[in-house]
Amino acid sequence: MTAPDTKAASKNGWAGPLLCAAALAFGAYYATLAATPYALMHVALGRLTQHAQWNYFTHSPPVDARHQAIVRPSPDLLYSACPFDLSAGPLEVRAWPIPGHYSSISVFDARTDVAYVRNDEQMAGRPMRLILALPGQAVPAQSGPDAADVV
Numbered sequence: 001m002t003a004p005d006t007k008a009a010s011k012n013g014w015a016g017p018l019l020c021a022a023a024l025a026f027g028a029y030y031a032t033l034a035a036t037p038y039a040l041m042h043v044a045l046g047r048l049t050q051h052a053q054w055n056y057f058t059h060s061p062p063v064d065a066r067h068q069a070i071v072r073p074s075p076d077l078l079y080s081a082c083p084f085d086l087s088a089g090p091l092e093v094r095a096w097p098i099p100g101h102y103s104s105i106s107v108f109d110a111r112t113d114v115a116y117v118r119n120d121e122q123m124a125g126r127p128m129r130l131i132l133a134l135p136g137q138a139v140p141a142q143s144g145p146d147a148a149d150v151v
Helices: 006-051
Strands: 091-095 104-108 114-119 128-132
Touching: 104 128, 114 128
Parallel strands: none
Antiparallel strands: 091 128, 104 114
């Protein structure tokens, strides 16, 4: 009888645990990567709704070190926020640009991705009007110069 090759057995014995550890590490990395945007939006909404109501705009004071609900805001801009809940149906949002001043409206989804952006130049002085809706929610047909953008 020949003695078993201990070096080959020890190399083969580590392959399974190493592959398992690599798969777990990749899974944890991917789960963290996928969950982080949702967690960040949850924290941001929690901060915003401490001072705001759902589906209503809240206008923030000028930004300084004490007022930073949003990470790294520009001190040159004034911010308004509207945390929205579409579970009861679509929500219409209107904003009127102030002549001679920059204004914009941005909508972010639950993953923190930008879903919509328009500024005063793109709207050519007209009020910004949009309808926020979940997939499958009924939205009135939009046409003409006063038509709302559907997001």
